[in-house]
Amino acid sequence: MGELLLDESKEEIGAPWSVERRFRVTEVFLAVLWCLCSGYLSFYFTDCLMSRWLLNYTPQATLVRLLTINSMNAYITSWVLYLSGGSEDPRLLLPAWISIATTLTFLYHITHPRLAILKETSLSISVFSIASFISMVSLLLQLHLTRANDPPVPLFMILKQCWEYVKVAVGMIGIGGRAL
Numbered sequence: 001m002g003e004l005l006l007d008e009s010k011e012e013i014g015a016p017w018s019v020e021r022r023f024r025v026t027e028v029f030l031a032v033l034w035c036l037c038s039g040y041l042s043f044y045f046t047d048c049l050m051s052r053w054l055l056n057y058t059p060q061a062t063l064v065r066l067l068t069i070n071s072m073n074a075y076i077t078s079w080v081l082y083l084s085g086g087s088e089d090p091r092l093l094l095p096a097w098i099s100i101a102t103t104l105t106f107l108y109h110i111t112h113p114r115l116a117i118l119k120e121t122s123l124s125i126s127v128f129s130i131a132s133f134i135s136m137v138s139l140l141l142q143l144h145l146t147r148a149n150d151p152p153v154p155l156f157m158i159l160k161q162c163w164e165y166v167k168v169a170v171g172m173i174g175i176g177g178r179a180l
Contacts, residue, residue, distance in 0.1 A: 019146045027094045034097035037131040041104040
């Protein structure tokens with residue numbers, strides 16, 4: 001078996017992750033989160049438009065409009081990913097998906113100001129807010145973990161100690177379970 005190596009960074013599988021690798025994983029995770037947020041916002045954007053179209057047009061005309069808006073959405077999304085460089089480098093996916101989600105949120109609130117769909121409006125704001133909060137916390141944690149010569153934060157020290165206790169307890173349960 002020998003040494004198993006990952007991509008060009010030549011890091012061993014069992015070795016601690018480098019700062020660059022942690023940032024890459026965090027950025028891709030956040031890009032996926034914002035992609036899901038964009039999908040959710042796109043669904044409610046087209047759903048509300050479809051509800052309005054069904055009142056004014058036949059179902060066939062509504063279906064054509066729905067297919068057209070989804071095709072335009074897919075085309076513009078692919079161009080945003082291409083122009084931002086996200087299709088070439090995964091590190092550029094995060095800003096691309098944040099801009100896509102921001103644009104969808106903006107379009108949703110501009111096209112639906114007079115509709116009495118308060119539930120969906122508050123949900124779209126909640127989805128955007130939750131994704132923003134998770135992004136902020138993840139990036140702040142990454143910044144904290146990469147800084148050197150900072151004084152230790154008591155909360156992190158306590159959490160680290162608790163984590164060690166949990167690992168020991170799980171190890172003891174694992175050993176006790178095998179002995180039975």
